[in-house]
Amino acid sequence: MKMLRKLTPDGDIADIIEMPDGCRGISWNKVSRTLFFTDWDRNYICTLKDGEIEDFRRWPKMNNPRGIFVLPHGNTAVIEEDNDMSFKTLMISYRGELSLSSPIRMKFFGNTVFRKSKSPLEFRKVNGVAWNKAMSGALISSERGNCIIGAKRNRGVFNVLGNGKTGFSVSNDPLECMFDSPRGICCNDTGNLVFVADTGNSVIRCFKWASNSFTPHMLAGSPLISGHEDGSWLTTKFTTPGDMAYSDGTVYVVDDNMICSLSVESQTSEMVYTSPYSLSAICSLPGGVIYFIEESNG
Secondary structure (H helix, E strand, C coil), rough: CCEEEEEECCCEEEEEEEECCCCEEEEEEEECCCEEEEEEECCCEEEEEEEEEEECCCCCCCCEEEEEECCCCCCCCEECCCCEEEEEEEEEECCCCCCCCCCEEECCCCEEECCCCCCECEEEEEEEEEEECCCCEEEEEEECCCCEEEECCCEEEEEECCCCCCCCCCCCCCCCCCCCCCEEEECCCCCCEEEEEEEEEEEEEEEEEEEEEEEEEEEEECCCCCCCCECCCCCCCCCCCEEEEEEEEEEEECCEEEEEEECCCCCEEEEEECCCCCCCCCEHHHHEEEEEEECCCC
């Protein structure tokens, strides 16, 4: 059973509604005050408003929708995957969900993207998607490709972070840093800071956008040392950080059965919720409210 739950800034937890088993990604549309989510099993984008779940039939039936992110003005980005988990399409509505007639698809080039050296990186097992205001494009995490992919309507797709190799390294060249199965990704409101859950390395990595490229900025956690410990970003520990959300100067990350908050201003981390069950998708609402999916066996 998958339950949508709410976490308030005061730490209060409340059940919202039982969600379909196929729910993979969630995102809040502040224009229509509606929760959008992907239903992997039924291949639909769905909405939750006033306690009612509906298929969003203005969008066509999709093929394995996974990640979803609603932009501040109501436009929506959705990741579709083929059955082999390759990155098929990023679908973006530039017209807003209220008047959408036919969304615009950004078609990609098979399963590979070419970086400057022309070595291919795989578009496989993509997970997170976020909109970056500074670069006016989407950012997608590729867990199997060990890279962060950028997508812009007038440019197609391109690699922005990572060399495709598994490991951990920090480099001023954004295409030479190394990840190990990156999953969650989110940006601050201006887009000049991008946060990546480097899951296999048990760290949260922060990159700064300037002069049309990303550079390493901050690191939270201890590379290759898993566990849990609150404290400063230099001493805190994570196990397998996953889905992420940003709200009012704080990054929220799902880490196994916990939700941790990372303050950007004080550069501290603390556990704000722990569950006896597994946690998955997470998104932020105005006022520091967090929605997340809790999966139980009952």
